[in-house]
Amino acid sequence: MRVEPIRRGWRCRQAITLVLFLAAFPLLAQYDPALQYQNRGNRFEGLKPKPVSGYDIELLSALVDDREPSPTWPSTLHLKFYLPAAEPVFVNVRLPRPKTIYYWLDRVMPPAPWRPGAFNEFTWPTEPVLRNLTSVTLEDLGVVVRLRQQDPAKKETIAPASLFHMQPPAVANGYRFTFKTNGAAHVTGKIYRGDKEVYQRPQNWEKAGSPFTLSWNAQGQPEGEYRLELSGYFDDNTPLAKEVLFYHRVSWK
Amino acid sequence: MSAAKQKRRSQGGKKAAPRHRRPLLWLVLPTLVLLLLVVISTFWHVPTRVQLDLATARLAFTPGGDERREILNRSVPFSSLVIEDCGTAVFAAEKLEIADPRQLVPGTEAKETAHFPAVAWRELKPTGPVKFSCHDPAAKLTLRNPDPASARLGLLDRMYFKPGSQVILAVSPGRDPAFSIEVETSQDLNLALSPGLELVADFVKPEGIDPPFPGDLQTYRARLPEGRRTFEITSGEHGMVLIVTPTRDQLAQLFAEPLDLPLASVEVLEEELEGKLDSPLRDKATLSYPDYPAIAAVNIEKDEAVGLSGLSRARLRSLALDADKGALRARFDGIAEHATSRAGSFASDHRLTLFHTFRYSWRWGLIAVAAMWLVPTAWGVFEVLKKLQE
Numbered sequence A: 001m002r003v004e005p006i007r008r009g010w011r012c013r014q015a016i017t018l019v020l021f022l023a024a025f026p027l028l029a030q031y032d033p034a035l036q037y038q039n040r041g042n043r044f045e046g047l048k049p050k051p052v053s054g055y056d057i058e059l060l061s062a063l064v065d066d067r068e069p070s071p072t073w074p075s076t077l078h079l080k081f082y083l084p085a086a087e088p089v090f091v092n093v094r095l096p097r098p099k100t101i102y103y104w105l106d107r108v109m110p111p112a113p114w115r116p117g118a119f120n121e122f123t124w125p126t127e128p129v130l131r132n133l134t135s136v137t138l139e140d141l142g143v144v145v146r147l148r149q150q151d152p153a154k155k156e157t158i159a160p161a162s163l164f165h166m167q168p169p170a171v172a173n174g175y176r177f178t179f180k181t182n183g184a185a186h187v188t189g190k191i192y193r194g195d196k197e198v199y200q201r202p203q204n205w206e207k208a209g210s211p212f213t214l215s216w217n218a219q220g221q222p223e224g225e226y227r228l229e230l231s232g233y234f235d236d237n238t239p240l241a242k243e244v245l246f247y248h249r250v251s252w253k
Numbered sequence B: 001m002s003a004a005k006q007k008r009r010s011q012g013g014k015k016a017a018p019r020h021r022r023p024l025l026w027l028v029l030p031t032l033v034l035l036l037l038v039v040i041s042t043f044w045h046v047p048t049r050v051q052l053d054l055a056t057a058r059l060a061f062t063p064g065g066d067e068r069r070e071i072l073n074r075s076v077p078f079s080s081l082v083i084e085d086c087g088t089a090v091f092a093a094e095k096l097e098i099a100d101p102r103q104l105v106p107g108t109e110a111k112e113t114a115h116f117p118a119v120a121w122r123e124l125k126p127t128g129p130v131k132f133s134c135h136d137p138a139a140k141l142t143l144r145n146p147d148p149a150s151a152r153l154g155l156l157d158r159m160y161f162k163p164g165s166q167v168i169l170a171v172s173p174g175r176d177p178a179f180s181i182e183v184e185t186s187q188d189l190n191l192a193l194s195p196g197l198e199l200v201a202d203f204v205k206p207e208g209i210d211p212p213f214p215g216d217l218q219t220y221r222a223r224l225p226e227g228r229r230t231f232e233i234t235s236g237e238h239g240m241v242l243i244v245t246p247t248r249d250q251l252a253q254l255f256a257e258p259l260d261l262p263l264a265s266v267e268v269l270e271e272e273l274e275g276k277l278d279s280p281l282r283d284k285a286t287l288s289y290p291d292y293p294a295i296a297a298v299n300i301e302k303d304e305a306v307g308l309s310g311l312s313r314a315r316l317r318s319l320a321l322d323a324d325k326g327a328l329r330a331r332f333d334g335i336a337e338h339a340t341s342r343a344g345s346f347a348s349d350h351r352l353t354l355f356h357t358f359r360y361s362w363r364w365g366l367i368a369v370a371a372m373w374l375v376p377t378a379w380g381v382f383e384v385l386k387k388l389q390e
Helices: A003-022 B003-012 B019-041 B248-253 B354-360 B362-389
Strands: A044-048 A057-064 A076-083 A089-094 A102-106 A118-125 A142-147 A155-158 A161-164 A174-181 A185-193 A196-206 A212-217 A224-234 A239-248 B048-056 B058-063 B077-084 B086-091 B095-099 B121-124 B130-133 B140-144 B167-172 B178-183 B188-193 B196-202 B217-223 B230-235 B240-246 B261-268 B270-272 B285-288 B298-300 B305-309 B312-322 B327-336 B338-343 B346-349
Touching: A057 A155, A057 A161, A057 A239, A076 A089, A076 A142, A142 A161, A174 A185, A174 A224, A174 A239, A185 A212, A196 A212, A196 B196, A196 B217, B019 B354, B019 B362, B048 B305, B048 B312, B077 B086, B086 B140, B167 B327, B240 B248, B248 B312, B261 B305, B261 B327, B305 B327, B354 B362
Parallel strands: A057 A142, A155 A239
Antiparallel strands: A044 A102, A057 A174, A076 A118, A076 A161, A089 A102, A089 A142, A142 A155, A174 A212, A185 A196, A185 A224, A224 A239, B048 B285, B048 B327, B058 B167, B058 B261, B077 B140, B077 B240, B086 B130, B086 B230, B095 B121, B095 B217, B140 B196, B167 B178, B178 B240, B188 B230, B196 B217, B261 B312, B285 B298, B305 B338, B312 B327, B338 B346
C-alpha cells in the first residue's frame, strides 16, 4: 500500500522530466499539442518523432490494392481486415514513405472483441489529427495488422487490410506490401502458395530507409494461406531474410 | 499578541535582538541577502549562446532569414540518385531500351551487381522527349551509370530551400555512403548527366510508351544526345526526397563552405518503435559557450538525445559528411532558450545560470562587485546618518 504514492511521485517526476525535455524539440513542438501522439479513447494517435527500428528489414504496410480516390480528407476512415482465426490483433497505421512529419496510430481498442473467421472493421475520425496534416493524403497512409505479436519480427503473420472512406472492395484482386531496409541491400521478393511460386519481384538494389513496394496481382489465385519471402544481402554481404504469412480472402463482401 | 507576552519576550532576550546588536545585524543582512541571491542565481538558467558540434545520422532543421538558401556545393557529382515523391522526369534519348525483368541475372554478393544479358534489352522508339509521370504513391526513380566501373553519372543541380520550410538530412552508411535530402517545398531540378543512363522505374511508367514487359519494376537504358544531356525533375506538390550517392572523391566537398545558414529551428531526435526517444548521434557531441571561453565545454555521449529550441541568432555554421562514422558532422551556433540532453530518464539543462554570467563575464562581474560594495555601504551610511540625527 505504501509503494503506490512513491511510484506515483516517481512517475510524476519522470513525466515532468519528459515534458521539459520535449520542450527542447522544436520541430515536434511546432505542431499543436493536440496533434501529438496520445490516447484518444479507442486508439493512440498523433504525430511522433521519426520512428526507427533496429530490424534489418521491416514491413511498413500490407494493404489490399484498392484505394478510393479522396482529394480531401473524409470525416472518417475505415479499416477492414479478415481475421482467419482467433488471435491477438495489433493494428498500426503510419506513413510508410518519409515525410517531414510522422503520423502514427496504434493500440486500437475495438468496441467489441475482434471476431475470428470474419471481417472486422475499425473506424476513426480524421478531425483530431489527419485533417490538420496538409501535406499528407489518404494515399500516403499505410497499415499493418499484425497477428499474434505486436512487434516486427523476421517471421510474422499479418492480415492484409483495406483502408477506405466509402466502400470497401468487393474482392481482393491484389495486395501491396511495403518494406524498408535499415542498410543498402539487394532484395528479391517472392510469394508462394505452399511450395509454388506465384509472384516474383526481381532483385533490386534498395537504399537504406527508402520504402519499396511489392504489388501482387492476386486475380485468379485460390483463397488460402500465402507466404511472402524477401531474400538478399546487405552491402557488407550480411544475408537478409524476411517471411510474411498472410491469408488471401477472395470475396470481401 | 498581548502586552504581557511582548514583555516576556523582550525580557528573555531570545526573540528580539538587543539594541547594541542592531548595527551588526544591518551589516550582516545585505551579505545574507546577497548569499541567498547567489544561491538562487546558481539555479536560474538564462537563454544562452551555445555552440554544438556533433556527428549525427539524421538532422532536421528549418532555415530562417528572409532569403532562399542552398546548403550543397554547386554541382555535386554523384554516382547514383534515387528520387522519391517525384512529379515528372523528362529527358531526351537518342536511344532508349527496356530490359526484360525475367532475364535479370541476380547478384549473389555485394561486389557483384545484378545485370541483364545483352539479349534482355529491347529497343523502344520514343517520338519525342521521354517523360515519366509519378502518379503512384509508391513511385520511385533510381538513376545510375550503365557502366558499373564508371564512378560518376552526373552533377546535381543547385537546390534552394525556402525560409520556414523543413529540411531533413540523413546518412546511409555502407560501402558507398549516401545521404538523403528531404524537402517539403516543391523543386525543379536540372541534372547534367553523362551520355549513358540506366533508370530503374518503380511504379512509374513512361508516357506514350507501352512497356512490353509486365511488372511494376522496370529497368531502362538510354543514350543521351550530345548537347542535351540533362534530366529534368519536378517534385511533387509537397516536396521530394533525393538519396544521393556522391562520388568517392567528392565526399569531403558536398556542402557549401562557409555555410553560415540562418536557422529557425533544429532537431536531432528519433524514436524507437516502442516509443523510447532515441539519439541519432554517432559520436560524442560537444556543447560549448563561445561567449564564455573559460567555461568548460560539455561532452554529450552518443547515446544521449540532445535538443536545442527557442533559437535566436542561430546559424548552421558547417556541415560535412563523415563517411567513416556514417554521419553528418555539423556545427551550430546560436542563443537557445532550451539546451537539453537526456541519458535514460535523466535530463540535463545545459544553459548557463545567472551565477555563470556574473562569474565568467568581466562586465557582469564588475557590476556584481559594485553592487556588493554599494549595498552594505549604503546601509552603513544610512545607519550612520540615522545615529547622527538621533
